[in-house]
Amino acid sequence: MSGNLIEVRGVSKSFGGVVANKGVSIDVAEGGITGLIGPNGSGKTTLFNSIVGYHPIDEGSIQFKGREISKLRVPEIARLGLLRTFQQTRIYSKMDCMKNMLISVSHRDEGLGTMFGSMRDRETEEFAEELLEFVGLYQKRFLIAGELSFGQQKLLEFAMALMNRPEVLLLDEPTAGINPTLINGLIDRLKRANEQFGITLFVIEHNMRVIMNLADRISCLAHGELLATGTPDEIQNDPRVVDAYLGAH
Ligand SMILES: Nc1ncnc2c1ncn2[C@@H]1O[C@H](COP(=O)(O)OP(=O)(O)OP(=O)(O)O)[C@@H](O)[C@H]1O
Ligand SMILES: [Mg+2]
Structure with a gap:
């Protein structure tokens, strides 16, 4: 075993002429909290949708515990223990x-x-x-x-x-729209779900303070492509990441 629960390799996904993901490779380590950041429209939610089987990918491979899941659909993948929450609460x-x-x-x-x-x-x-x-x-x-x-x-x-x-939970912007005083409570719950229940987390987050505090590794997407992967410190100090955010906001 590689120590990764999820391995995304060279995944591309387009909607008509819009390239939402292009050759994306990301690992989600077993037992950890992996972060996914990137400006609006950089393809974060699309990647989650691809992993959970919401839509087929155009290219690449997605493995869960060493098993190819990119041809499976939502219910089959959920049964394997891989679940997600939505950007818009359902x-x-x-x-x-x-x-x-x-x-x-x-x-x-x-x-x-x-x-x-x-x-x-x-x-x-x-x-x-x-x-x-x-x-x-x-x-x-x-x-x-x-x-x-x-x-x-x-x-x-x-x-x-x-x-x-779930064995893995994909959370799409869990703190978006939440009152700052409730955010710390939510971060605490996410950490406890990871530490006490042993649930591996993969978290999309726009709030830099939250994701830097929560994740042990972070990947950054820009224009559908992987820009950088590293520790929170490495990502925070990566000039390409800083540029992508400043350029987009
Ligand atoms: N079902 C769809 N049909 C057409 N275009 C789509 C669809 N889903 C996503 N896109 C496009 O793909 C690109 C990536 O969108 P996506 O929602 O993955 O970005 P995101 O990083 O999650 O953005 P945000 O931070 O705003 O949530 C955007 O240009 C978006 O308009
Ligand atoms: Mg999104």
């Missing part, structure tokens, strides 16, 4: 938090028979409660999700992803 805004948690469990265990059904349901509910406690939403578990603040909705979405016990 929760069921008319349901309460508990229902959101329960509905987000994949149904891979269905068909095992009904004898243990109710016991399994109770275990699932307890796990949902534990996770809501973990993200600080336990008191709000019967509140309609649409009435939560945006930051709390992001925490709920994170907890919903954890319901499926």
Whole structure:
């Protein structure tokens, strides 16, 4: 084993005439927190979509635990333990938090028979409660999700992803739009999910303070291509990265 859970090699993806990713190669180390940065439109979300099987890639290879997954689709990849959250939060805004948690469990265990059904349901509910406690939403578990603040909705979405016990979680801008005072709490939860639950994280983030504090390795995309990969220190001091950001903002 190389120590990488995900290996992206030479991946290209175009939409009509728009080249969103071009020859991108990135490793996601097992047990670590890998960051992905880059100006708006540099192809970060496209790369996530390619990894989770949302759309086929044009060229290249994507391996998860040494297995080629670039021809698989979303449900098959999710079953392998690779999940993502979205830039625009996807929760069921008319349901309460508990229902959101329960509905987000994949149904891979269905068909095992009904004898243990109710016991399994109770275990699932307890796990949902534990996770809501973990993200600080336990008191709000019967509140309609649409009435939560945006930051709390992001925490709920994170907890919903954890319901499926992922091995790797891809987070697309987890702190975007969150009140600065809630951001530290979220960073803390992400680190604990990594350290205590052993979940490998791959995180897209625009907030430099957040990603420098969170990730142990960071890759930077610009115009769909990989510009640099390194430690937070190396990336922060890389003139190409600084230029890409200053040029775009
Ligand atoms: N489904 C699509 N159809 C057409 N063009 C697309 C599609 N998805 C992405 N693109 C284009 O691909 C390029 C990369 O977009 P992408 O969303 O991956 O960037 P991003 O780095 O995630 O940007 P942001 O930081 O704004 O979220 C952009 O030019 C975008 O308009
Ligand atoms: Mg994006």
